Structure formats: structure tokens, C-alpha cells
Amino acid sequence: MTDSATEVHGRRRLHATRTFLLQFIEKRGAQLGLLALAFFIVMAAMPNRLVGPLQTAITATGIPLVPPSREQFLGTDEIGRDVLNLVVHGARISLTIALIATVISLIVGTTVGILAGYYRGRVDVWLMRLTDFFFIVPPFVLALVIAPVFVEVVGRGGEILGFRPSLFVIILVIGLTSWGFVARIVRSQTLSLRERTFVDRARVVGSNDLFIMVQHILPNLVPQIAANGALVVANAIYVETALSFLCLGDPLQPSWGTMLYLAQHAGAASAGAWWYLGAPGACVLIVSLSFVLIGNALDDTANPRRRVIP
């Protein structure tokens, strides 16, 4: 009998999870976002199999600035590289930078937010002023300052996890400038959670502060962090593009932003080479839009107050 009770219970839990996923999938935004994202993830996962190795000035196959044709589906750039090849390889760089930066920003933001919200008082004031500082620091200026220092320390050559050190500058800069947003949301939520009776109860049965924060408050924050995490990714892609567009990227591992910079530099707009500017631009737009759509759909599903009543 007891076995069947557990079974019924397990089934109900499965049912609840399935209901959540179904509600999430039902949203038009979620469908579009997931579809677009899946497309780009496939691109990022196996660029070599899709379009061959990354073309360089030496291995370029085409004639400079050829409009889209049957051979070069997205045309070529000013040195004859296939734009499709560059865009597909750029997907891996752009997505990786955005995701690692998001992880950094979520970890830092959540830690600072929970500490500030839980301890309040002086800790709160100082941590939030620190947050304000990083919230308003322009990523570009920070990147200009950090880049030479970082390259000096790590060295220009070599690779870290298959990426060149200058990409890590971008990751670091995006991570450092985007956690303020997360920290504020987490703090406000923690302020409300810490007043709940279960926190008092946990303290009374002997939990210390760290245990309460990790075991009791953090799990209650997961829906907010997940929904906002998707928005942070979208923002990270944007900032990455902007930084690379200002020539802070790595020309040897071009991301979409770097491509936009190269296109601008080559005078693609005045030469009428719309494919050269348009392809990476559209990619940036679609990927960040899909993350926003997923984030909103997650929020709509998880937050009962925003759930649309049919």
C-alpha cells in the first residue's frame, strides 16, 4: 500500500512538471524562441561539419564582395571569405561569450543580492553601493582599462579552453557590468523571503546564516533567477556585439560583433554590400530576441500573477 502511495505521489510530481512544461510550450513566444535558439545552438555546436573550417585571408575561397549566389549563399567579404562560413563560426564565439558571462553575472549577482537582503543594515548599504557602481560603469570604458592589464598578465598567445585570452576580457567585462541587475532583483526578493516564518523556524531549529541562505532562501529564488537569467543572456549578446564592434574583439576568432566591425571598416554599407552587414546583424537580433521571448514565457508560466486567465 505504501509503495503505491509513493508511486501515486511520484506520478503527481511528474504530472506537475509536465503541466508546467506544457504551459510553457503552449506560449507562442516560447515556441518561437526555442526554435530559433535550437537552430543557433546546432550552428554553434558543429560549425566545421556545416561549413568547413573557419576561412582566413589565406584560405578564402571567393572573390571579394560578391553578392549572395548559389555558391556563396550569403555572399563574400572584402577579402573573399564566405560570409556564411563566418556567421556560423561566429555563432559559437558569440553564444559562448554570452553564456559564460551570464553564469558569472548570475553567480556574483545572486551572492551579493542574498547577502545584502539577508543581513540588511550596513552590509546591505555597502553592497548595494558597490552594485550601483558596477551598474553604472560603462562596459566599454571598463573593457578598455581591463584589456591591456589582462593581456599583460595572461600573455597574448595561447588559448584558454580553446578561446584566446582577449575573448576572456570581453567575458569578464560583461560579467562585471551585468550582475548589478541580478543583484537588485535577488536582494528585493530576499528581503521579503527573510521575513517569512520558515526562516525563523529554520533559525530556531539550529540553522546558521549560511545554511538558511543556501538551503532555505536560494531555492525560493530559482524562478526569478531563471527568468531574469534569460534576459541577462540577451543583454550579454548585445554588449558583446557592441564591444566587438568597437574593435575590442579578437579578429582571429570573429564573433558577430567583430564581423560587423570588419564590415563597417571595409565600408560595406557604402559599397552596397548589405549581406555582409545584414547577416551578422540579423543573427544578433534573432538570438537576443529569442532569449527575451523565452525569459518572458518562463516568467509568465512560473509567476501566477502574470498568468493569463483563459
Added chain:
Amino acid sequence: MIKSSEALAPLLDVDSLSVDYISKGVPLRAIEQVSFSLAAGEAVALVGESGSGKTTTAMSIAGLLPPTAKVSGGDVSYRGKRLPIDDDEAMRPHRWSEISVVFQGAMNALNPVHRVLKQIAEPCILKLGMSQSEATARARELLELVGIPADRGSAFPHELSGGMRQRVMIAMALACRPSIIVGDEPTTALDVITQAQILKLLGKLRSELNLGLILITHDLSVVAESCDRAMIMYAGRIVEDGLVDDIFNEPKHPYTKLLIESIPNPAKGKQILRPITGDPPTLHNRPSGCAFRSRCPSAIQVCATEVPRLDLSVQGRVACHLHRYSTQVQRVGSDA
């Protein structure tokens, strides 16, 4: 006379306890000169309206006073040893292993994202230093003890009914084998049937585990059903203390009398219920003398000047001038 104070000391002894709330630097007396004792296996109710100090009394026993409160006098002793009730850190070893609390509003006191089994196991791990598997086994035992099939432990709080959640809270309170349980309105917000079940469960656990039970409530029917003794509190003081039967059949303090008259009694047929007129005094404006005198139908002159002491009477204790005079008159009469 040879006696070991350890052995003869009551389970819990509260001796003229006074607690202030500090509001903008000004101390406001929340409870004053509260004294009572609790024996093992005894159930005592603290009854009173909101603001009468019943929760403050109970929470100070568990050392759970809010930071704005200050113990300004008196002692609480557990088996003859003084408890450091105003020191949160020093109270830690006593809490849960000697005195534990069943909070009101079980839904809020349980973390919505953890399975209840895990939450019951928490004090076992933190207080008793059990391993994860030992604690889980103990939690399953506790669930069975409070009448929930152990397999339901895998449920989240929102999947349980209100009564079940309150049972979970009781199981959690029992985790470290305490000898005293303080129930802070454990049956508020439950329907009458569930309320009866929870009270029955508490009664059963009390006799099985020889627990001392302190029940905070404003519901006299809860008292009648589940306690041996009741203490009526008014404006921070105990005004009457006696066996439940005596309090219901022969209330001595005018406040108790009025309280009992304000409960509808179907046996008496049609009757108009008389509410107690006036409002209870706030912390800011306690009247001089007896705090109840302004609402008391039979107040006399001395009530305005002297605070009545909580005197021993034939049955229990009463703090009322009237009662003292009437017993003196009786004594004089019987002497003559």
C-alpha cells in the same frame, strides 16, 4: 529536611517574569510578575485576548523574544536550572532538545520548496548531529508518530492539508525529544474537526512521551478539551490560575466570569450573549491599580489604587481584591 532540588524541582518554573518592549527608547511593560510552574505530563493553557501577553510569556520561555523585547525581571528555570532566556546564542542548546515550539500557521513555517521529510530531518542533523540517513529514518519515525504515513514525507507542504501540515510541525517539534512543547495557537485557522484531531494528537503524545505542554490560545473550547490547568491573562498579568473544571464551573475573577458568559451555551437555551464592554488597555495606557477595573462590573474603591496580588485561593490562584475580601469575610464569619 533533605531534598534534592534537582529531583523535586518542577519541570519548568517561571518566577515573577517581567518583559518590556522597548519602543523609541521607552520601555513598555508587556508582561508583569508572571509566575507559574509546569510539571511533566501536565498541560497548561495560557488564555487571553490579543495583547494580553500570552505569546510574550510563551516565547520568552523558549527564548524567542524579538530583539526589541527585554527581560526586565524574573527567572525561568528548567528542572531547577536557570535558562538564559534573553541570550539567543546561549539558548541554542536548550531550544528543541528541552523546549520546542509548534508555530502557528504551519503553511508559513514550512519552506515551500523542500519536501517535508527533509524539513523534519533538519533539526536532527543540526542539533543531534545525525547523518543524513539516520535523520531521514528518524523523520519517518516521527511522521508515523503524529499519524502521517511515512511515505507522505516526500510531499511538498502545499500538497498536504492544513491538519497534516500542523502534524508535520508537531513532528518537527518532537525531533530532539524535548520535555516541553510550547504550542503557539497550534489550531488557529483549522476547521473544528481538524482542530479536535490535532488536540487529540497532542494529548496522546503528552501522555505517551510524558511531555509538559503549554498551549497559547484565545479559544476557551480548546482549553476545555485539552488542558489540565488554565491561566487567564489580562493586560500582562495572570489574573486567574486554576484547574480547567474549576475555571469553567466556578470562575472567581470577574474577567473570567465574563469570558465564560460570553461563550454561547446551547444547554442554557435561548439567551442573549453579553460581550465584555470596553476595550482592553494598550501597553501605553495601563490604568492604575487593577487593569481590569474600568471594565469590571463590580469594581470597588481599592481597585483603583492597589494592584491585586495573585493570591492562593482554595482552588488555584486569583488576582482580585473582591475575592480576597470575600474570603476574609467568610473566614471572619466562620470564626464567629
